[in-house]
Amino acid sequence: MAAGKPERNNGRLCRSFDRVETGPMSSHPLRRTTARDGQTSTDGEPRTAVRLTDVTHEYGSSGRHDRTVTALRDVSIDVRMGEIVGLEGPSGSGKSTILHAVSGLLVPTEGMIELLDTDLTDRSDRERTRLRRRHVGIVFQRFHLLPSLSARANVALPLVQAGVSRSTRRERAESLLEQVGLGDRIGHLPGELSGGERQRVAIARALVTDPDVIVADEPTGELDTATGADVLELLTDVGRERAMVVASHDESTLAVADRVVTLRDGRVVDDGG
Amino acid sequence: MGDNGDEPSERRRSRWRGLVGISIVRLWRRATGTQSRRLAATVGAVALTIALLVVVTGVALGLADGGVVDDHDADVRIAPEDSTSLSAVDDVEEPRLGASHERTAEIRDADGVDHASPTLVELVELEADDGDGSERVLLVGVVPDDESRTVGGLPTDSLETGDSHYADGSYDGPRRGELVLSTAAADRLDAEPGDELAPTGPTIPEDDPVPATTVTAVEDAGDGADETPIALVHLSELQTLSGADDGELADQVLVWGETETAESAADEAYPAASVESIDRTNPSSLFDDGLAFATSLLALLVGVVVCTSFVATTAGMTVNEDRRTLAVLESVGYPTHSRLTIIAVSTLLTTLVGALVGVVLGVGGIYTVNAVASATVATGAVAAVHPVFVPYAVAVALVSGVVATPYPLVVAARTSVLEEVGR
Incomplete structure (x- = not known):
């Protein structure tokens, strides 16, 4: 699907950043103008950013609950750098569970989840948190911005934990907000922004550490059609040189994906390949 | 880098400053926003407890001073x-x-x-x-x-x-x-x-x-x-x-x-x-007078216990309402100790503000007690104020805050990120 898509570039960007924790960052936080080291494999194919291998997850299997619910059953999915993968399926089919597993927010009961060739399932909570901060940006349906922090502070939030200096945090956050079209909303609180603006702030926050993987859970679910289209355009632009996994019920949202994986009752019924 | 023990100290300092800054900004926005009631309740409870402590200690000090041969009552x-x-x-x-x-x-x-x-x-x-x-x-x-x-x-x-x-x-x-x-x-x-x-x-x-x-x-x-x-x-x-x-x-x-x-x-x-x-008000005189010492000690114990209870309860309730924020912080890469740092700093800052308000109220209370006593039963001041009351009250409040902090921390640590961000 991606091959036929027109190249989008709003042409507003171009500030040079250092990569937050691991090395040099591209000159373009929304879109990477040059491939980073390791983005392609030795055979010239794009590198696999996320790999789920025979992943099964049961909620309530920690022993504290009598009943367990199987959310995923033997799910195997690969997502390559530069690829946008959509997840579709009815509620309870396991879309969000996959996103949470890719983000390292949960460890599946069985199977392996590799993020840039690192198996998340054998890492400690602390290591998974660090890997998430470095390599994964999350966009939620309901934005999940901190209501008491300004747009700029929300965007800069991941950089605080990364130990980035205040001036650099502000510079990066302001630049990203300008790039998502919110240069005039920098000091606004989330409560003072529209739904579309909040989601743009959330996208800027997801990008501020220049992650390799973006996961988006119903990113347009709270937005009207026009605003949703704008956010989708932004997300597509973002995902061009990263790996992106988007879960949605919405066909127009899934239409931006290079392939769509269909889930039913925790199983992959169509891998979109 | 990030959480490694060998990370540069500059990065660690930036993180600490950032975490404290987030705590302060959140408190400030709450204090000036629509969610100020819980914060006001915590500050008010601490302030009243500390004010009571200051007044009782002031009366005890007045009691102790009256028991010492004071050559003059000149100024x-x-x-x-x-x-x-x-x-x-x-x-x-x-x-x-x-x-x-x-x-x-x-x-x-x-x-x-x-x-x-x-x-x-x-x-x-x-x-x-x-x-x-x-x-x-x-x-x-x-x-x-x-x-x-x-x-x-x-x-x-x-x-x-x-x-x-x-x-x-x-x-x-x-x-x-x-x-x-x-x-x-x-x-x-x-x-x-x-x-x-x-x-x-x-x-x-x-x-x-x-x-x-x-x-x-x-x-x-x-x-x-x-x-x-x-x-x-x-x-x-x-x-x-x-x-x-x-x-x-x-x-x-x-x-x-x-x-x-x-x-x-x-x-x-x-x-x-x-x-x-x-x-004429020398706090060390408290140690020379049994009744005054016992009174101030009792006030200290009651102050710490009541203050700790208030702070623990209100901070715990605040954290309970704040679970989503904690979940968001986790989702953007804040490890447990950083999230708990924000909670602890918020709790202690709230306690500190309450203590300072309490000192002001307490000193006002001492003047009120003296005015009432002079107008009714006493011939002069029955309670005394001393500058050492300020660090004393702040220290008592901070000790209470430190003792109370584990409770909100436990509430915070039990937050399930999946439950919160999945809503």
């Missing part, structure tokens, strides 16, 4: 440089202040000064009229006014107002011949009000007998536990008796009134002398 003392106050050591000549009547009158005329009196201390042998032995008594000469003041631990109101014998420096005015004896002196002399006592001993020339003085009152000096035999007389009469009338000498000048005004008037009158305000 400022002027003394010659390098002198000690009310030295009772025999035959040790100390430097004295000259022209005491004249200069004290200048001080007395200054705005903001209620009264000023030179004081002279002499060790004199007193003999009862019936000749039944003599006792050495520390006589303190003073110029009383129409207010009740305390000098040498004794009230001046049993002495006639003014100092008529002085007579503008001629020392030939009428003698009052009045004596206020401390209980210890009265016991030794076996004297009671109305008795006549005469100064005697080798310092009194036999050919120039000094008129006898009449005991006008027997009072407890301070709390009555002081065994020093002491007595108050009119200053000029003691000066005449001791020869200090030549030069109008005095050991010190006591000034009552606004401290700053009194100090500046005193500096003007005696530029070369030592002028110091008298700090």
Whole structure:
């Protein structure tokens, strides 16, 4: 699907950043103008950013609950750098569970989840948190911005934990907000922004550490059609040189994906390949 | 980098500053926003507890101060440089202040000064009229006014107002011949009000007998536990008796009134002398008085327990409402210790603000207690304020905050990120 898509570039960007924790960052936080080291494999194919291998997850299997619910059953999915993968399926089919597993927010009961060739399932909570901060940006349906922090502070939030200096945090956050079209909303609180603006702030926050993987859970679910289209355009632009996994019920949202994986009752019924 | 132990210290410092900054901004937005009620409840609860602690400690300190023999209730003392106050050591000549009547009158005329009196201390042998032995008594000469003041631990109101014998420096005015004896002196002399006592001993020339003085009152000096035999007389009469009338000498000048005004008037009158305000509230006196110490200790325990309970409960409830924020922080890469740091800093900052408000309320409460007590049952202040109350109250509140913090931390640590961000 991606091959036929027109190249989008709003042409507003171009500030040079250092990569937050691991090395040099591209000159373009929304879109990477040059491939980073390791983005392609030795055979010239794009590198696999996320790999789920025979992943099964049961909620309530920690022993504290009598009943367990199987959310995923033997799910195997690969997502390559530069690829946008959509997840579709009815509620309870396991879309969000996959996103949470890719983000390292949960460890599946069985199977392996590799993020840039690192198996998340054998890492400690602390290591998974660090890997998430470095390599994964999350966009939620309901934005999940901190209501008491300004747009700029929300965007800069991941950089605080990364130990980035205040001036650099502000510079990066302001630049990203300008790039998502919110240069005039920098000091606004989330409560003072529209739904579309909040989601743009959330996208800027997801990008501020220049992650390799973006996961988006119903990113347009709270937005009207026009605003949703704008956010989708932004997300597509973002995902061009990263790996992106988007879960949605919405066909127009899934239409931006290079392939769509269909889930039913925790199983992959169509891998979109 | 990030969470590694070998990360640069600059990065660690930036993270710490950032986490504290997030805590402060969140608190500030809450305080000024629509979610201010919970914060106000926490601050208010801490403030009230600390205010209560300050008031009770102030009363305890007042109690302790009342139990110590306090020489004077003056606000400022002027003394010659390098002198000690009310030295009772025999035959040790100390430097004295000259022209005491004249200069004290200048001080007395200054705005903001209620009264000023030179004081002279002499060790004199007193003999009862019936000749039944003599006792050495520390006589303190003073110029009383129409207010009740305390000098040498004794009230001046049993002495006639003014100092008529002085007579503008001629020392030939009428003698009052009045004596206020401390209980210890009265016991030794076996004297009671109305008795006549005469100064005697080798310092009194036999050919120039000094008129006898009449005991006008027997009072407890301070709390009555002081065994020093002491007595108050009119200053000029003691000066005449001791020869200090030549030069109008005095050991010190006591000034009552606004401290700053009194100090500046005193500096003007005696530029070369030592002028110091008298700090009557010494917190260490709490340790000398059993009841006061027990009261303040009880207030401390109650303060810590109540403050801890309030902080733990309200902070726990706040964190409970804040689970989504914690979940978001986790989702953007904040490890547990960073999230808990934000909670701990928020809790302690809230407690600190409450403590500062509490100190202000407590000091106000002490003034209120004193005003009410003065208007009803007491003759003076029953509670005292001391600057050390501020760090004391803040420290107590912070200890309470530290003790209370684990509860909100436990609530925070039990937050499920999936439950919160999945909603």
